[in-house]
Amino acid sequence: MSIGFTVTATDGAARAGVLRTAHGDVDTPVFMPVGTAGTVKAMTADSVRAAGARIVLGNTYHLMLRPGAERIARLGGLHRFMDWPGPILTDSGGFQVMSLSKLRKIDRDGVTFQSHIDGSSHRLTPARSIEIQHLLDSTITMALDECTPFPATPDQARESMALSMRWAALSKEAFVTRPGYGLFGIVQGGVYPDLRAESAAALGGIGFDGYAVGGLAVGEGQDMMFSVLDSTVPRLPTESPRYLMGVGTPDDLVGAVTRGIDMFDCVMPTRAGRTARAYTSRGVFNVRNARFADDGGPIDPDCACPACTRHSAAYLHHLFKAEEMLGPMLLTWHNVFYYQSLMAGLRVAIQAGRLGGHAAALRAGWMATGEDAG
């Protein structure tokens, strides 16, 4: 038995469930904070746990370059290294090779690239990506894929998807099955429903422990993203977890959960926390805004995080103006807490069969007083 997944309640296409892993159970739908280089930026592992997170993401590309997968393995694996005993999902490295590395050259068997850190040459193949994730002791391993660029013509998207399906099969061959560990495949195909359907069928034929939808949130816009989910999600096995990669805003999460997605990751809440942007029940705003200079109330009166229960908006405003590092730390904590609370609320609403009303209330709140902080 690899990882287990049980759907405990449904509301329309939305599901609430439990993911069972070697490193603990995770209630779904779930948002996974991104711990790029072995840390959720600006947070201790304890604060990530206290914010409600139960699973985090690690980036293969960053960790293979620095400090190196073999070194992390010698030091006891990524859980030990970053003091996160809970489940860790690692990406395959493919997306960041394409977005961060220099002089990358893709071929039928893998991708050769130069490190963005020191220019050293590296090669990532499906087998090597799976081996690296094994060395990291990743709970959930992702198959190596090529994230189809947007826009792409139907021919480009087909060729890219076919390559990803070939790599998916090679990833499956290389994966070492262990109790409580899993391997997910990634649906590609750009914005083309027929290609997405073909990709979903190919992955189902290979057989994975979960299915991700990749290649979205790359510039196609929310309407197109939801349209792709509408045609793709019904083609994924109902008994397996479904993961939408790299998404998104709170509104994206609600829309995707409504369409049957169980898992998410995104740098948005942590990156925003470092740039003074607060996600709240009343929308998103920038705490540098002058209107907070004398605001003795919390940045979100509905939030139970330490930044909101122990500090004023005026204090956070001051910390960012003075460029104190506690500003990004507190606001990251708030944003991660807010995302976790949002997902917990969605789980409760699905279990109670009132997701539609809950989603409408959330959207009304976001419209109420939030400014568009961009």
Ligand SMILES: [Zn+2]
């Ligand atoms: Zn808060």
